Amino acid sequence: MTPRQAAFMRSEAFETLFGGAAGGGKSHGQLLDALRFAVVYPGSRQLMLRRTMPELERSLVPAAMRLYPQSVASYKVSEHRWDFINGSTLEFGYCDAESDVTKYQSAEYDVIRFDELTHFTESQFTYLISRIRGANPYPKQVKSTTNPGGIGHQWVKSRYIDPMPPDEVHAFDGETRLFLPARLADNPFLCRADAGYEKRLRLLSVHDRRALLDGVWELDEGRYFSEFSxxxxxxxxxxxxxxxxxxxxxxxxxxxxxxxxxxxxxxxxxxxxxxxxxxxxxxxxxxxxxxxxxxxxxxxxxxxxxxxxxxxxxxxxxxxxxxxxxxxxxxxxxxxxxxxxxxxxxxxxxxxxxxxxxxxxxxxxxxxxxxxxxxxxxxxxxxxxxxxxxxxxxxxxxxxxxxxxxxxxxFEPPAPSVPTAYDCEVGEFLRF
Structure with a gap:
């Protein structure tokens, strides 16, 4: 476990975002934290989300299969759910269409986890976190990981990056938030296991390299109204x-x-x-x-x-x-x-x-x-x-x-400017 992953797992803020460069161990930290929570709080309920089911099946599902001990939990493929021996559950879900959030309308969760938060719209996020509720005394949290970029880049940046410095818990409307920046250098395990990973990231376009290698949130490429300030x-x-x-x-x-x-x-x-x-x-x-x-x-x-x-x-x-x-x-x-x-x-x-x-x-x-x-x-x-x-x-x-x-x-565009010349004899501008 890296120090950054440990900080993510220790966070007691209601909303925690672990975001930035690719390869920082964000998704692995998310899975470790979900495992810890399920074991520590018997009978707890968690939901981990990606935007689409293929994304889940390519990333989180196989990673969890390698990480979670079969002696502690079993995976029900048909229901995309981990059942723990102490009664805790961890669902894997997705919200491809905007209306998919209604699938969770009657659900209750102690923790909801978003993997690649910038793939979601703000309205999806707002609706889904309303499903965090319950009478048990367990912590109620939203824990998210992401890279910069994607359709939700702007609202995620406005919610977590712009209004507060990183690594500090701040209160907003009675709830607390924490932003933990992720850097490739934070994950020495990946750097040792795949020495060429950083070199391949440097081959990306300038935009993708800034997002995935440098973890930069000031991305204007693709924005239609780049002049908006x-x-x-x-x-x-x-x-x-x-x-x-x-x-x-x-x-x-x-x-x-x-x-x-x-x-x-x-x-x-x-x-x-x-x-x-x-x-x-x-x-x-x-x-x-x-x-x-x-x-x-x-x-x-x-x-x-x-x-x-x-x-x-x-x-x-x-x-x-x-x-x-x-x-x-x-x-x-x-x-x-x-x-x-x-x-x-x-x-x-x-x-x-x-x-x-x-x-x-x-x-x-x-x-x-x-x-x-x-x-x-x-x-x-x-x-x-x-x-x-x-x-x-x-x-x-x-x-x-x-x-x-x-x-x-x-809107009426301004009239085209009329060429002028200055007449020295009469001391005024002449229009052509």
């Missing part, structure tokens, strides 16, 4: 002048209602000042939730919805916008141009020097709009069409799609 784009709530135009833009489906309220200044600057992000709402419920969010007497000048909400439904013969109108909300059609909309949003996010020489974007976001702040920088390029964003994982697309509808409809 919390320091520039996220602002504390402030008073919005009454003369600014106010917009509501939505992306709606039964899986998620994403609504953004945006104010636009006379000089074309925009601020997202409120959001609503809620799944499972039928149209009447969605309309009621939107109206309940708006302040008494608040004037919304334009409400925008995507064109698909004008399609008539086969079962009723009426469109979603007609049903919204019945509930007191009338919408105008936003542009559904994906690439043009993303380009307009690039323009709004791009920082430009103001009169004081300071970089200032034309779009800012109140720090209370947590879901937009979470999902917008997590969008990746579509590998088949780099001008577009990837539409998976779908959970990340709702709030950005609502913002794209606003940008594509409202």
């Amino acid at each position: 919390p320091a520039l784009h996220i602002v504390p709530p402030h008073e919005i002048p009454r003369e600014w135009r106010r917009y509501l833009t939505i992306d709606y489906g039964l899986d998620m209602l994403a609504a953004l309220w945006i104010a636009q200044s006379p000089d074309g600057r925009s601020v997202v000042y409120r959001e609503l992000y809620e799944p499972g709402l039928i149209i009447s419920e969605a309309a009621a939730r939107i109206l309940s969010c708006e302040a008494s007497g608040e004037q919304i000048d334009v409400r925008l919805a995507p064109p698909d909400l004008w399609n008539r439904r086969q079962e009723t013969g009426r469109s979603a916008v007609e049903l919204f109108a019945d509930c007191g909300l009338s919408f105008e059609k936003s542009s559904n141009e994906r690439v043009a909309g993303w380009l307009a949003l690039h323009e709004l996010l791009a920082p430009r020097r103001d009169m004081d020489g300071e970089p200032r974007p034309r779009l800012t976001i109140f720090n209370t709009c947590r879901n937009l702040i979470r999902t917008l920088p997590a969008l990746q390029h579509d590998r088949r069409n780099p001008s577009d964003t990837a539409n998976t994982p779908h959970e990340l697309t709702h709030a950005p799609d609502a913002l794209r509808g606003y940008a594509a409809t409202v």
Whole structure:
């Protein structure tokens, strides 16, 4: 056992992330810790997760078969579960699709373990850790291991790396978190057994080498909005002048209602000042939730919805916008141009020097709009069409799609600059 693995096993924080370079012994430490917990706490229940079943069968299952003594536990292949002689269990599970989390809806666990946490979305993680519960006195924990990169890179970085220094336990909303960096040098056993492993990692692309060899979390490759910066784009709530135009833009489906309220200044600057992000709402419920969010007497000048909400439904013969109108909300059609909309949003996010020489974007976001702040920088390029964003994982697309509808409809690119020359005789600039 390495000192880093021992620190992971000793952690009493509610959430522990052991993350960084490949080869640091993270998965092995996860299996050792699960074995220790099962033996120390009779009748305990644990769940260890990978994103897909093939990943489980290639990694954790064979590793556990080599590591766990048959005198202590037996593996039930059909149920992907280790049964210990003291009544403890360790399930191996997966969540390939976003909805797979519901398989664990009625389950109770003392510890849930994520192997390669950045392969999961934040909504999957949040749902699954709600299954940690029980009346026994055993510790209740979330223990995760991962490399940088993957679809969940941004939210994992925001949760564990950005807000706190490593190797220190910090409290957030009454729960404790710990981040333990992993380095290849932490695992001398691998370095001795496979002296060429580091050399092979150095042959990777710059992006993969930084993630897997160096364990670097500042990875921008693949991010669609690389210009997004919390320091520039996220602002504390402030008073919005009454003369600014106010917009509501939505992306709606039964899986998620994403609504953004945006104010636009006379000089074309925009601020997202409120959001609503809620799944499972039928149209009447969605309309009621939107109206309940708006302040008494608040004037919304334009409400925008995507064109698909004008399609008539086969079962009723009426469109979603007609049903919204019945509930007191009338919408105008936003542009559904994906690439043009993303380009307009690039323009709004791009920082430009103001009169004081300071970089200032034309779009800012109140720090209370947590879901937009979470999902917008997590969008990746579509590998088949780099001008577009990837539409998976779908959970990340709702709030950005609502913002794209606003940008594509409202944004007007600046007029092209007109060449000028200075006339020395009259002392002024002449336009051609």
